[in-house]
Amino acid sequence: MDALVNIQGLHFTYPGTPFKLHIEQIQLATHQHTACIGPSGSGKSTLLRLMAGILTPQSGTVEVLGNSIHTMSDARRRAFRLKNIGMVFQDFALIDYLNVQDNILLPYRISPALQLDDTVRNRSKDLAHSTGLGKYLNRFPAQLSQGERQRLAICRALLPQPRLILADEPTGNLDPENKSTIVQLLKGQAAENEATLIMVTHDHDLLKGFDHSIDFSKFFARDTAYA
Amino acid sequence: MxxxxxxxxxxxxxxxxxxxxxxxxxxxxxxxxxxxxxxxxxxxxxMDRAAATPLLLGPRGSALDLVIDALYFQHREQHPIPYSTLNTLQTRNPGKHIPVYSRFNAQGHTIIGTHLEYFDFRKLQMQQGHSLSQLGECILGATVAKDLGLSVGETLTSSPENVFDLAGAYPLKMHIAGILAPTGTPDDDAVFVDLKTAWILTGLLHGHDALDENTDKDLLLKQSDSTLTANAKLEQFMEITDENRSGFHFHGDQGEFPITAVIYAPENQKAHDLALGHYQSHETLQLVAPHQIIENxxxxxxxxxxxxxxxxxxxxxxxxxxxxxxxxxxxxxxxxxxxxxxxxxxxxxxxxxxxxxxxxxxxxxxxxxxxxxxxxxxxxxxxxxxxxxxx
Structure with missing residues (x-):
């Protein structure tokens, strides 16, 4: 199997808390969509952050696209993430003083690893139009609805055309109609960019369209490899 | 970026x-x-104005008051000095000698009685009209003309010192002969008249109807065979016209008439030093270098x-x-x-x-x-x- 993500013997704890995450092995294949489900506090979001290189495990390895991201320097890991991993945060992680257009372009403005040019600008506008934000380019996050903010966060994650899309409960704050729209949007964009999607969710109804799921409740019962 | x-x-x-x-x-x-x-x-x-005034002669007392009054026209209560002081200075000390008399004002603007040399000495240029040529004329500083909205040919009446003092100084309607170009100095805020016009304001120089045997007895203070002396009830002219100009006269010694100070520009360093030496221990007068006073x-x-x-x-x-x-x-x-x-x-x-x-x-x-x-x-x-x- 052509593994996009390969996790081996991972141990992670938040210092000063009883939280412990222990994963013997996980391998996720390219171009497949995986859902992570499980109760709150079971480590779904933590796993996504470990895969994105935002958190560093105490032991074990996390390989993405064949690169062990935790052995990279901070700068290299950050550049690798911005180029190859698109992260959609649960709380959207939008900057309130930047308008829709500038929020989408933010990764290009904060990292020398990404070059902002007219092609990128045009792509950002296309993305905004394709997600229904085209007419709101000059609006600020505070002027958008929850669904629009979520779409904005997705646009920002997808702009660098990442190979891996990590979505942390992107439907958590949305009504059923918007939930379905957002999931379809993520899947559609992932397919269009030939990217792999890993999505954390509480909603079992959304599992239908995914190739695999990781149940963190089982996962906690015994350390296991999945997929 | x-x-x-x-x-x-x-x-x-x-x-x-x-x-x-x-x-x-x-x-x-x-x-x-x-x-x-x-x-x-x-x-x-x-400092510029003080430095442009080499020496200043005035009454003994506060040197600062003298300089502020005579150079910056901010009126200070001080004793006047007699006009004869100017003559004495002219006789003993060669150079330029310009009297300044600054007791009166017109609508809040100080009236400066002086000689025509003052305008050359301060390098004042006429913006409108001409220089002083007749008794009763005045020249306005640029700010005065602007503030009061006056122009050449109009009149400006001096403010009386005390409206209830019938024997005191009467207001005089002065004809505006010229307006000075702005200089950014206290000259902009002053009304300039000839020294004699300033003395008219004091009442020392005055004009009135002729006294003769037909004059009302109530207007006479005393009468002898050859002279008639009027009392304060005799009405004085409040405007100098072509008709009454020749009738203006003074009584007594002009040398006793008041001035505030004399601007003295010595001919050379020797004259400068001699003048300072002469007035160093004078009983009633002081000669000061304004730039030193302002520096202090x-x-x-x-x-x-x-x-x-x-x-x-x-x-x-x-x-x-x-x-x-x-x-x-x-x-x-x-x-x-x-x-x-x-x-x-x-x-x-x-x-x-x-x-x-x-x-x-x-x-x-x-x-x-x-x-x-x-x-x-x-x-x-x-x-x-x-x-x-x-x-």
Whole structure:
């Protein structure tokens, strides 16, 4: 199997808390969509952050696209993430003083690893139009609805055309109609960019369209490899 | 460039807060520099006039009052000196001798009785009209003409010293012969008349209907075979016209008539030193070098300014600390935004660069605003100082 993500013997704890995450092995294949489900506090979001290189495990390895991201320097890991991993945060992680257009372009403005040019600008506008934000380019996050903010966060994650899309409960704050729209949007964009999607969710109804799921409740019962 | 752009986005989004910080920093920067500039110009303004007046002869007493009265036309109560003083000075000490008499005013503007040499000595140019040629004429400084809305050919009446004193100085309707070009000096705020016209204001030189055997007895103080002496009830002319000009006359010795001071420009250093020596121990008169008097005054004022500057530095320090606290609190409030930035992929260095760019932009905007205010202060300082002097 052509593994996009390969996790081996991972141990992670938040210092000063009883939280412990222990994963013997996980391998996720390219171009497949995986859902992570499980109760709150079971480590779904933590796993996504470990895969994105935002958190560093105490032991074990996390390989993405064949690169062990935790052995990279901070700068290299950050550049690798911005180029190859698109992260959609649960709380959207939008900057309130930047308008829709500038929020989408933010990764290009904060990292020398990404070059902002007219092609990128045009792509950002296309993305905004394709997600229904085209007419709101000059609006600020505070002027958008929850669904629009979520779409904005997705646009920002997808702009660098990442190979891996990590979505942390992107439907958590949305009504059923918007939930379905957002999931379809993520899947559609992932397919269009030939990217792999890993999505954390509480909603079992959304599992239908995914190739695999990781149940963190089982996962906690015994350390296991999945997929 | 991206840091600057993002900084600008933040500042623009929080424009009210940013504007207040810029304003506070601007005031902090502008106040000491602007005040210093104004004080410097005021110093030059005072010193230029004092330096252009080599010596000043006046009554013994406060040298500062003498200089302020005779050079800056801010009236001070002091004894006049007799006109004969000018003649004595002319006889003993060669050079230019210009009398100044500054007792009266017209609608708040000091009337300066002097000789025509004064205009050459101060290099005053006529903007309209001509110089003084007849009794009862006056020349207005530029500010007076502007403030009172007067022009050549109109009249200006002097203000009476006391409206209830029937025997006192009467107001005189003066004909405006000319208006001076603005100079940015106290001359702009003065009304110039010939010394004799100034004496008419005192009543020493006067005109009235002729006294003869037909004159009402109530108007006579005493009568002898050859002379008639009028009392204070005799009405004096309040305007000098072509018809009554020749009837103006004075009684007594002109040498006893009052003047405030004599501007003396010695012919050479020897005359300068001799004059100073002569009046050094004079009982009733003093000869002073105005630039020394003003220097002494300024050195006293600068000592006060130093105290004010020290006080300002403390206020600036307190304001600076307050601004630092505000910025620190603002950073704390922005903690979640910074965390978000780092989660999105912003390096710590980039974040620091971004915050630095924000602060630098605010500081630059404050500097620019303070610079504009300084330029405006520099440009309008003469007008501002004139306004202050005329108060």
């Amino acid at each position: 991206h840091s600057l752009y993002l900084a600008w986005c933040y500042i623009h989004y929080h424009r009210l807060k940013s504007g207040m910080i810029v304003l506070a920093l601007c005031i902090l920067l502008y106040l000491p520099l602007g005040l210093n500039q104004l004080v410097q110009q005021a110093q030059n303004h005072l 005054l300024l050195s006293t004022l600068f000592r006060i300014r130093d105290f004010i500057s020290a006080g300002y530095m403390l206020v600036a320090l307190a304001t600076g600390l307050l601004l630092t606290l505000i910025i620190a609190l603002s950073l704390r409030l922005r903690e979640s935004e910074m965390r978000t930035m780092m989660e999105v992929g912003c390096a710590r260095n980039t974040l620091i660069r971004l915050l630095t760019a924000e602060l630098a932009t605010l500081l630059l905007a404050s500097l620019l605003l303070a610079g504009v205010l300084l330029a405006l202060t520099n440009h309008f300082a003469p007008q501002l100082l004139n306004l202050l002097w005329s108060r």
